[in-house]
Amino acid sequence: MKKIIGIVVLGLLLSGNAYSKSYTGEGEVKLSNQVISNFENYIKLKKVKGQKADPGIFMITLDGSNSYYYYCSHNFGGGCMNNAGHAEVTACKKYTKKECKIFARKRRVIWKNGINDGKSKSQFKSKMSYSEMKDKLASLGFIGDAISSTTNKKKAKITKKKSEDKDVVAKLKDLKKLLDDGVISKEEFKKAKKKILN
Numbered sequence: 001m002k003k004i005i006g007i008v009v010l011g012l013l014l015s016g017n018a019y020s021k022s023y024t025g026e027g028e029v030k031l032s033n034q035v036i037s038n039f040e041n042y043i044k045l046k047k048v049k050g051q052k053a054d055p056g057i058f059m060i061t062l063d064g065s066n067s068y069y070y071y072c073s074h075n076f077g078g079g080c081m082n083n084a085g086h087a088e089v090t091a092c093k094k095y096t097k098k099e100c101k102i103f104a105r106k107r108r109v110i111w112k113n114g115i116n117d118g119k120s121k122s123q124f125k126s127k128m129s130y131s132e133m134k135d136k137l138a139s140l141g142f143i144g145d146a147i148s149s150t151t152n153k154k155k156a157k158i159t160k161k162k163s164e165d166k167d168v169v170a171k172l173k174d175l176k177k178l179l180d181d182g183v184i185s186k187e188e189f190k191k192a193k194k195k196i197l198n
Helices: 002-021 033-043 086-096 130-139 149-180 186-197
Strands: 051-061 067-073 100-105
Touching: 033 051, 033 067, 033 100, 033 130, 051 086, 067 086, 086 100, 149 186
Parallel strands: none
Antiparallel strands: 051 067, 051 100
């Protein structure tokens, strides 16, 4: 009898998790400023109506223009939206008048977009400032026009290289001017030029 009950409970747990995964968002989405502000409030949530509370699930519309969230009250034994699905997404849709999917569970962004894999790097902390949250959301591809973290790193390297090249050219021009004005000798010019180019 214990085996049968164990199998039934395990089956319910597994089916509940599979059910909730179908409501998790996927694909490219950019968050509106209002959604970013709502996400900050959700992440920093500690109390609701004077009672201790934690973030539960944060849902967004498929276009990233609106959001809706639930919190976990400590009054009810700390249970926290582990199998959120149809009812919660339906409530979001009713509130926003648009299709919704789950963006974050507790303080972890689980929406997969090619940059974010929903794992450790997508964890947010309640003590983060608004700008830190925005920067992290941008690095995960939810703000701006980020395509992927590798693309952004390549662009940053190219920009840095161009900046360094401009600095070298400027330094060489200044050095040549010093030579032309007779401030430094040809020997000093050659030594300084070698130092700049290395």
